Amino acid sequence: MKHVIGLTCKECGRSYPIAAAHVCEFCFGPLEVTYDYEEMRSNVSRETIGAGPQTLWRYRDLLPTPEGDVVDLGAGWTRLLPAPRLAAELGLRKLWLKSDASNPTHSFKDRVVTVALSVARSLGFDVAACASTGNLANAVAAHAAATGMRSVILIPSDLEPAKVAATSVYGGTVIAVDGSYDDVNRICAELVGAKRWAFVNVNVRPYYSEGSKTLAFETAEQLGWRAPDALVIPIASGSMLTKVRKGLGELRKLGLIDEPGTAIYGAQAEGCSPVATAFAEGSDDVRPVKPNTIAKSLAIGDPADGYYALRDVRGTGGAVATVPEAEVAEGIRLLARTEGFFTETAGGVTISALEQLVRSGKIDKDAETVALITGIGLKTLDALGETRVTSTTAPRTDDVRAVLEEVGL
Numbered sequence: 001m002k003h004v005i006g007l008t009c010k011e012c013g014r015s016y017p018i019a020a021a022h023v024c025e026f027c028f029g030p031l032e033v034t035y036d037y038e039e040m041r042s043n044v045s046r047e048t049i050g051a052g053p054q055t056l057w058r059y060r061d062l063l064p065t066p067e068g069d070v071v072d073l074g075a076g077w078t079r080l081l082p083a084p085r086l087a088a089e090l091g092l093r094k095l096w097l098k099s100d101a102s103n104p105t106h107s108f109k110d111r112v113v114t115v116a117l118s119v120a121r122s123l124g125f126d127v128a129a130c131a132s133t134g135n136l137a138n139a140v141a142a143h144a145a146a147t148g149m150r151s152v153i154l155i156p157s158d159l160e161p162a163k164v165a166a167t168s169v170y171g172g173t174v175i176a177v178d179g180s181y182d183d184v185n186r187i188c189a190e191l192v193g194a195k196r197w198a199f200v201n202v203n204v205r206p207y208y209s210e211g212s213k214t215l216a217f218e219t220a221e222q223l224g225w226r227a228p229d230a231l232v233i234p235i236a237s238g239s240m241l242t243k244v245r246k247g248l249g250e251l252r253k254l255g256l257i258d259e260p261g262t263a264i265y266g267a268q269a270e271g272c273s274p275v276a277t278a279f280a281e282g283s284d285d286v287r288p289v290k291p292n293t294i295a296k297s298l299a300i301g302d303p304a305d306g307y308y309a310l311r312d313v314r315g316t317g318g319a320v321a322t323v324p325e326a327e328v329a330e331g332i333r334l335l336a337r338t339e340g341f342f343t344e345t346a347g348g349v350t351i352s353a354l355e356q357l358v359r360s361g362k363i364d365k366d367a368e369t370v371a372l373i374t375g376i377g378l379k380t381l382d383a384l385g386e387t388r389v390t391s392t393t394a395p396r397t398d399d400v401r402a403v404l405e406e407v408g409l
Contacts, residue, residue, distance in 0.1 A: 001064050001119075003040050007031040007206055010308070018064075020123055020203040030304070031206045033064050037253050044254055046225060049217075053077075056111055056214040062250060063115055063214070064207045066122035071147045075103050075110035076214050080222040080370070086338040086351075090358045094368040096228070097341065098219055100375065105142050105166065107135035107297075107344075107375035108215065108240065113143045113200060116208035120149075120198030127152060127197040131185040133236070133297045134163030135375055140200055141170035152197065154184045160296060162379045180291055182302045201237075209305075212240040216247030219370055220257050227251075227260035229367035232354045234346045234374060235266040235275050235320065236298045238309030244372075245312045265363065266313050266320035267353030269295040269328055269345075275306045279313065279320040286310060294328050294383050295345040297375065319362045321353035328352060329383055335373075342377035350374075 007016040011029025022031050044061045052058030056076025057065075078100050087095035100108040113136070117128055128144040129152040130136050137153045144151035151172030155164070156179060168174050177184045185201070192203050200208045220227055227248055233241045241264060248260040268276040271293030278286045286306035291299035303309070313320055323331070328345050331352030336342050343351070354371050357363040390407065393399035 001066055003035050003043070003061060004064050005034045005036055008034045020120075020125070020198065022203055022205040033206050033210050035062075035250075037250070041254055044256075046221075046256060049221065049256075056114065056211070056218070059214055059217045062217065062254075064119055064210055066118055068122070070118040071114055071121060071143050072118075073104040073110065073114065073143060073146055075114045077218060078102050080219060081339070081341070083339050083371075086335065089334075089338055090355055091365045092358060092363075092369055093366045096219075096223075096368075096370045097335075097339065097373050098215060098370055099341065099373045100215075101341075101343065101373065105135070105138040106379065107139065108212070108372070109135040109139040110143070111214055112136075112208045112211035113139040115211035116200040116204050117143050117147060117149065117198065119207040120200070120204050121147060123198070123204075125196070125198035126150065127195070129153070129188065129191075129195070129197045129199045130201055131155075131181065131188040131199075132167075133181050133299055134159050134167075134379065135297050136201065137167040137174070138163060141167045141172045141174075144172060145170040154188055156181055156184055156296075156299075158296075160380055160382060162381065166379065181300050182288070182291075185300075209239045209243050212243035213247030213250065215240070215372060216244045217251065220248065220251055225257055227257055227262045228370045229261070230263045230265060230318075230363050230369040232265045232267060232350055232357065232363075232369065232371040234298055234350045234353075234372065235268050235306075235309055236300045236303065236346075238275060238303045238305035238307075240372075240374075241266055241309040242305050242312050245316065262316060263363075263367070264313055264316045264318040265353070265357055266309060266318070267350045268320065268322055269293040269298055269349050270322050270324050271295075272299045272301055273322045274301065275303060275310055276320040276322040278306070278310055280322070284310065294325055295349050296380075297344065297346045298349060319357065321356050321362075323349045323352040323356065329385070331355070332377060332384065336377075341373065343373050344375040344377050344380040345383045346375055347373045347377070348383070
């Protein structure tokens with residue numbers, strides 16, 4: 001892998017070669033991909049990136065990219081949308097939405113999977129597996145199908161039907177477990193030693209998580225090679241938040257942007273908010289919880305990167321907001337009403353958290369702010385409850401006119 005040195009433990013700093021490994025053998029800390037930044041500087045520039053494809057693989061020299069072909073369904077290079085109407089409602093000077101709803105399976109998980117399975121295939125794996133709350137299941141099943149790999153997906157049995165359908169359609173093995181995501185993830189961790197499979201969020205997790213950096217890369221490039229003042233990011237495992245910060249730092253190391261100075265804010269739903277609780281308590285201890293939230297894609301009660309997400313939020317002068325369950329759907333509706341954008345429950349958490357952070361003064365109204373919208377609303381229709389119809393009338397024009405008069409039209 002060009003520019004990749006190997007893996008390094010985030011806790012004790014021990015080095016490991018490139019392999020399907022994710023935990024340090026000495027201290028059990030998580031492993032992370034490390035790069036030769038000096039070599040990168042001589043090969044990577046704004047111009048070389050700009051000449052690349054309009055996918056996340058334009059950043060191939062900043063990722064653990066194997067030699068030869070990659071598993072590519074066209075993930076990344078999603079739109080950075082101005083949100084003037086929502087900004088005006090919140091009183092923000094400038095607001096952008098980084099929308100990953102247009103990815104191949106309509107969530108940001110396509111980013112991490114395209115990287116993970118590219119590495120997995122180069123390491124000789126022919127079965128892709130994962131524990132998932134839905135979006136990852138969709139992405140793994142689709143990318144595996146596209147590259148001829150078999151897929152094994154483990155999910156909680158109470159997952160939204162739309163996400164189950166959008167996984168099973170690709171023909172892989174889907175196993176529903178009567179338990180939480182944390183139960184499902186534990187099973188996958190136990191299977192790693194028995195199966196020669198690429199578990200994208202277990203044994204190939206160091207490579208998988210690097211895909212999230214491309215959210216930072218794209219945002220900076222789309223802003224004209226500069227970082228925003230504030231970023232609002234939903235927290236599930238915490239990996240996306242930590243890698244977005246890492247990505248901004250790497251752009252600075254390579255001289256592609258000035259010192260970021262970006263305050264990073266996290267968002268969690270009240271029914272699964274271990275990181276937000278630790279932040280509010282001023283604690284470094286992210287205590288596991290039993291998830292009970294409408295935002296199922298964020299329902300990870302024991303977040304693997306929770307401690308590191310907490311550290312990164314504090315290190316940038318940000319905060320972590322807790323969104324009451326009743327306000328998740330309201331966040332979805334607020335975004336739809338102001339910007340014509342229909343997001344899933346994770347996006348509802350992000351938007352409601354953004355509103356809370358601005359109104360409480362934690363995000364300055366003059367700060368140029370980017371909110372990460374990680375998936376499409378069609379996956380979580382149940383969260384909105386019954387369909388809202390303004391009125392039902394008889395098939396007469398006069399009846400319709402009467403309703404229009406009532407609503408001032």
